[in-house]
Amino acid sequence: MRFARIWIPALALLLFAFGGIVSSLAGPIPAEIVVKAGDPVGSSTVASMGAPFTNSEGQLGFCGSLADDESFVWCSTGPVFLSNSVLPIIVSGGESTMGVDDSCGFIFSPAVDGKDALYTQYGVLVKKGDPNPLLPGRYTTFSSRPIMLPNGTCWWMGGSATTPTGTTTNRHCFMTDDPSDPSSIVLVFSGGDVIGGKTISPAASNFGFWVSDNGLHHIHILTMDAGTYNVYLDGGLVAKQGDPTGQGDNWKVFDGVSVNNAGNYVFMGGTDGPTDRAAFIAYNGAIKVREGDTIDGVTIPVGVTTRWASINNDNYVAFMWGASTDEYLFYGYGPYLAASNKVLHTGDSIDVDNDSIADYTVTDFNGGPTVGPNLDLATDGFIHVDVDLTPIGGGAAVQAILRLPVSSTASVDGRNSTRPRGIYLLASRPNPFNSGITVGYLLSDSAPVRLSVYDVLGRHVRTLVDGIEGPGVHMQLWDGASSDGSPMPAGTYFIRLESDGVSVAQKVIRIE
Secondary structure, three states, X not given: OOOOOOOOOHHHHHHHHHOXXXXXXXXXXXXXXXXXXXXXXXXXXXXXXXXOEEOOOOOEEEEEEEOOOOEEEEEOOEEEEEHHHHOOOOEEOOOOOOEEOOOOOEEEOOEEOOEEEEEEOOEEEEEOOOEOOOOOOOEEEEEEEEEEOOOOOEEEEEEEEOOOOOOOOEEEEEEEOOOOOHHHOEEEEEOOOEEOOEEOOOOOOOOOEEEOOOOOOEEEEEEOHHHOEEEEEOOEEEEEOOOEOOOOOEEEEEEEEEEOOOOOEEEEEEEOOOHHHOEEEEEOOEEEEEOOOEEOOEEOOOOOEEEEEEEOOOOEEEEEEEEOOEEEEEEEEHHHHHHXXXXXXXXXXXXXXXXXXXXXXXXXXXXXXXXXXXXXXXXXXXXXXXXXEEEOOOOOOEEEEEEEEOXXXXXXXXXXXXXXXXXXXXXXXXXXXXXXXXXXXXXXXXXEEEEEEEEOOOOEEEEEEEEEEOOEEEEEEEOOEOOOOOEOOOEEEEEEEEEOOEEEEEEEEEOO
């Protein structure tokens, strides 16, 4: 298996020493190809991969297929399941949504002997046509969108009918804390249940959901009375179609959800407001980013849609916007998503072979909210994303899963990382700048802070702040001058924020 390690050229290494988002650098973006179509696995090669998921260690999991039609499940650095290993049972295919736990246990949804099923490291958990002991007189019709928590607990959506071969007439949410034992399965809710005075529709898929790593919080998009869309969290409705958003319009549709161990959550969708401002991403029920907003110098084009958002246990959010081949991936702190950094955009070039020369162009982000989550952000300082890459200099596009650093303090392999906690350097404005630039930063608690400017050779230029600062957002102007008041020449500089032994930085450019 070819496994390209991240390599940081000289300029990138300087920024990495300070911290910050690697994609803000000029030139190709350093990235790691975890696996791509055509890579060898056993006697075959990878044909396709599903969306990437992570456990609490940041280890990567996904399912896919090989060129010989064999299915596989990947965890950490390679396959942990190959369908040919369980012959004569025929395990084939599998939807994108899956999960891995901290021991590389797994769950995915393939066909088993031609019937829709859930399969784990222990074997078949549920299969189409099985009687459902939780629903007397009903039989399983499908099992979909399975996820696995770090401790091995599994959640999924499933359907039922009154005969083994019947058509689905109700849909349900299930979970089990012991995927080796089908009798441990618990019913969470069903169509027909009443929540907040509204009835869940038995005909709705309700596929959009997520569960926190600790299992204490679960969030769902539910279709309820009269086909209305609602966001359900921990027993109640936190957003309902038709209710005011607080920004002069009303909730209309919801596309994807995510929740972390603290119960903080994000959801995406659209409002009934002006069509050029309808798409949004909300944090804890408040819209933070909308279609048409400018984020890290990028104006979200009118007509794009939200693709997915994932919140990690440090309260950072990775989120996608996209339409056709114009797609963006951002990363920021939950309460301040408008100050997020751009990580990747279609058309960006990436370097994967240690020579600081572009090897591929990103041509497409794969997946969308209709097929389940497409981001699963851990706290290891990396984002994993499923993309199509086109080789520089020509050649056919190839599907690949990339690992992209979003914090310089994370280790290369995504394990045993030291990540920034409690400080966040916001995007400076304007950038590039001429006469002055405003630097923003966020502190979660009162702390000693040092905000400094360095030149491209790492030489100290100016200290902007040196003292105790309170929690919240702070703004500081740099007028482009050095410590002695002399104007600095046009060029590249680095803003560095330090607090309690942690530092982050970003590149800024002064122009004439």
